[in-house]
Amino acid sequence: DGGITQSPKYLFRKEGQNVTLSCEQNLNHDAMYWYRQDPGQGLRLIYYSQIVNDFQKGDIAEGYSVSREKKESFPLTVTSAQKNPTAFYLCASSMGSGRVSGELFFGEGSRLTVL
């Protein structure tokens, strides 16, 4: 089945460590996104990528980094510079800019807890 796979589902990190969250899609979508969700809040955009080898900062990019070396993959690294990394992270994808509907397809999420 086509979809988006995020891993790991749960991740624990010690302060000062970098961690990488995986996101893979087999929907042949051009665009991919990373969102952060905190309890009782909406989704905040961290980074997005419209095409391979290109990505842009979202609203809260500080302390995060991404790469887009393959169309299917958009990993997110949470660096030690992120002051409050404990959150639920959601990866999404969509067809390119030529598609008006703009529907996003989401993965199941990764919950990161800093100990």
Add this chain to the structure above:
Amino acid sequence: GNSVTQMEGPVTLSEEAFLTINCTYTATGYPSLFWYVQYPGEGLQLLLKATKADDKGSNKGFEATYRKETTSFHLEKGSVQVSDSAVYFCALRLNTGFQKLVFGTGTRLLVSP
């Protein structure tokens, strides 16, 4: 700028009650509008959408009508079930070029038997 405002939750209803979750938007152009649903511990799923004024999106008994004159996209369901308990997000996307989705803060719905 572009923004979405949703009613604050939680919304608490008994099974078979009528549901309305209000959503209004501000946009610099002509957006497409969406409702997403998030069940506990999961990602978001598209519930319904409308791409132009007066369109009605519908799915699983939920409906929302794109009202340009009131800049609203309220979500309704005639008879809710316990399984509808979730967080509902309203969102917009401008229809020009590559545009990110702009989400509201979400409204939690709790349905009791």
